[in-house]
Amino acid sequence: MKIAIASGKGGTGKSTVAANLACTLSCSREVALVDCDVEEPNLHLFFPAPAVDVPVTTPVPEIDPARCNLCGECGKFCRFGALSVLKDRVLVFPELCHSCGGCSLVCPQGAVREVPRTVGRVACSRPLPALTLISGVLNEGEVMAPAVIRAAKLLAEGHPLTLYDASPGIACPVIETLERSDACILVTESTPFGLHDLRLAAEVVERVGIPAGVVINRSDGKDEETLDFCRERGLPVIMTIPFSREIAAVQNRGGLICRDLPGWEERFAALFEAIVKIAGVSP
Numbered sequence: 009m010k011i012a013i014a015s016g017k018g019g020t021g022k023s024t025v026a027a028n029l030a031c032t033l034s035c036s037r038e039v040a041l042v043d044c045d046v047e048e049p050n051l052h053l054f055f056p057a058p059a060v061d062v063p064v065t066t067p068v069p070e071i072d073p074a075r076c077n078l079c080g081e082c083g084k085f086c087r088f089g090a091l092s093v094l095k096d097r098v099l100v101f102p103e104l105c106h107s108c109g110g111c112s113l114v115c116p117q118g119a120v121r122e123v124p125r126t127v128g129r130v131a132c133s134r135p136l137p138a139l140t141l142i143s144g145v146l147n148e149g150e151v152m153a154p155a156v157i158r159a160a161k162l163l164a165e166g167h168p169l170t171l172y173d174a175s176p177g178i179a180c181p182v183i184e185t186l187e188r189s190d191a192c193i194l195v196t197e198s199t200p201f202g203l204h205d206l207r208l209a210a211e212v213v214e215r216v217g218i219p220a221g222v223v224i225n226r227s228d229g230k231d232e233e234t235l236d237f238c239r240e241r242g243l244p245v246i247m248t249i250p251f252s253r254e255i256a257a258v259q260n261r262g263g264l265i266c267r268d269l270p271g272w273e274e275r276f277a278a279l280f281e282a283i284v285k286i287a288g289v290s291p
């Protein structure tokens with residue numbers, strides 16, 4: 009079973025929910041937690057442990073000047089501007105390449121071969137007896153976040169229960185994270201910005217075809233607009249977390265509220281039961 013934790017807006021508490029849910033569940037079962045926020049992974053801060061790194065590479069073209077006749081077909085084909093055919097050579101911009109493989113297929117001279125290029129890494133650790141943490145890390149200056157997310161998710165394959173912590177927003181890295189998830193927990197906060205971005209995120213999960221439930225975090229007890237929206241969209245609200253200095257203090261020292269504050273382990277266990285019901289599949 010695969011559960012994604014996402015939110016339209018940054019800083020709403022995705023990592024808080026993902027880390028506490030993973031920790032709670034690992035008391036009773038084997039869990040893999042995948043940090044898909046590859047531009048800024050932070051779950052390792054909750055679960056410090058020695059990690060093994062696996063490099064992530066993507067194939068990019070390399071042109072053989074001895075074969076290339078500068079016909080320009082590869083440049084015409086590439087939709088991403090990663091190839092520029094000049095008078096005397098073909099320039100390759102590897103960081104723009106989406107590794108579709110098209111240029112090597114269309115080259116009539118067989119002058120394009122694919123070479124691996126490292127864009128990031130996946131760090132694997134075992135911070136708790138039944139918890140595997142898999143963190144995708146995109147190299148600085150790289151843009152191919154989906155490739156690192158795919159690699160991180162692949163490493164988690166085979167685990168009976170996997171949680172994916174998505175990046176904020178609704179761009180391709182989030183879509184890549186949502187792919188093949190059984191359900192999604194949408195984390196929001198009761199502010200106009202939170203509601204605006206929840207609308208966008210709700211639309212995305214609907215389009216991807218994944219059932220979802222909502223966690224309202226940093227609640228000040230005035231959640232009516234968010235509750236109305238959820239009711240209209242048929243999105244069940246499956247947990248409410250108050251805005252609390254105590255929660256912030258635990259988190260800011262790298263602690264977990266399910267371990268350090270009474271009652272939260274039970275609440276995260278109940279959150280899991282609720283999302284399992286929404287997913288309609290057994291873990």
Ligand SMILES: Nc1ncnc2c1ncn2[C@@H]1O[C@H](COP(=O)(O)OP(=O)(O)OP(=O)(O)O)[C@@H](O)[C@H]1O
Nearest residue numbers: 018019020021022023024176226250251252256259
């Ligand atoms: N209920 C709460 N009460 C007080 N502080 C909170 C609460 N929930 C989260 N925070 C604090 O808000 C900050 C952001 O939380 P968190 O990192 O979980 O958000 P996020 O959605 O994962 O962020 P990002 O968009 O960067 O991935 C953290 O400093 C956390 O301690």
Ligand code: SF4
Nearest residue numbers: 076077079080082115
């Ligand atoms: S398609 Fe092949 S032969 Fe033509 S410019 Fe590109 S690399 Fe050269």
Ligand code: SF4
Nearest residue numbers: 086105106108109111
């Ligand atoms: S592999 Fe695809 S994206 Fe990359 S340079 Fe070739 S055509 Fe462009």
